[in-house]
Amino acid sequence: MDRNGEGKVSRKEFPRPLFDRLDTNNDGHLTLEEVRRALSSQRAMQMTPMGQTSGLSGAGELGIVEAVFELCVRDVEACVKFYREGIRMREVEPATATGTLLEWAGCYLRLRKVPGRKCPPPSENPMRQILTSSGPRRLSLWFKDPESVVERLVKAGYPAPLKAGNVSMTWDPDGNVVEIMSIPRTAATETFTWGMNVSDEMAARKFYGDRLGLQEFAPWNLPATRGVKMYLFAAGAGRIKFSSPPGQRSRGSGAGPDPPGLRSVTLRVADLAAARRGLEKRV
Structure with a gap:
């Protein structure tokens, strides 16, 4: 270079x-x-529960260096203000009418404008909203001092996040659920996490672990749902986490590319040709 x-x-x-x-x-x-x-x-950031390290965090066998999470919104200006002033994300690209790129904790959030009217204030419990369908359902942000983030949001005029245990949940101006929580014992620093529901957790683990070669962390036991685990994989400086809660859910993947909400994860790699060869070997 x-x-x-x-x-x-x-x-x-x-x-x-x-x-x-x-x-x-x-x-x-x-x-x-x-x-x-x-x-x-x-x-x-690669610290395991035993306090040992195992190489470059989140790079995996494909050499992933960055994760970009895409969020489709109807009101770009309001969402930029929320994530920049409330969450303290950094604006990497100047905001335009079509969107922008934000950064926090070494990961990127791509806001992309989609058609539609501004979202009315959510009226349901955020956890109930999360459980309505499979697919990407929330941004989960792990902070050193989550209480200060909650206070900052309230001072900025946003509704007070709903607290449950060590987690607080709120909505951005477009109605997307944002989870604010303290850094868990299995992480060493503030972390940008993408939360999903899946219908087949074993198939999802095989895809992210075996197919993409992402490092898997020890799963969490979810106290609110007996027998359900949260699985976590490294993605650049961030993480992807998913679980398979009981009950029937619609498939969010059938919504197409333009509906608002969390849409995709882009994994940037150091060597695209090498990453392609690695994927081909895993077919």
Whole structure:
């Protein structure tokens, strides 16, 4: 990447949002020391319950370096304000009428404008809303100080999040559920997590673990639902988590690309050709 051999990499030589996260002194160049510090931080995030590390966090066998979660919204301006001022996400790209790109905890949230009227204030319990269908259902954000986030949202004029145990739940202005919780014992730092319901948890584990080669963490036992586990996989600096709650649910995947809500996860890799070869071997 260092095409001119000066011992550091410029933004032109490294054209991706990851540059901003690695450029800790904001001088417009990446040095070897900055990259080493980033790798050290990533390894710290890889802590297992036994306190051991196992390589670059979230990279997996495909060399994943970033995760971009896409959220389709009807009111881009209101959602940008919520995530930027309430959650404290960083605006990577200037917001336009069609959307923007935000960053928090090393992961990215792509807001994309879709047609439709502004969403009325939600009236149902957020957990009930989560359980209505399979597929991506919520953003789960793990904070060092979740109470300060709740206070900040209330001061900004948003409804007080509903608290249940160590988790608080709220909605963004488009009615998407946002889960605010403290960092669990199995994580070392603030983490951006994508929460899903699945109809077949074993098939989902096989897809993310065997097919994509993502690192799997120890599952959680969900106290509110006996016998149900939450499975977690690393995705760049973030995580994907899913469970299969009892009951019949509609399939969110049949909604198509344009309805509002959480739509997709993009996994950016260091070497696309190598990642393709790795996937082909897993077919």
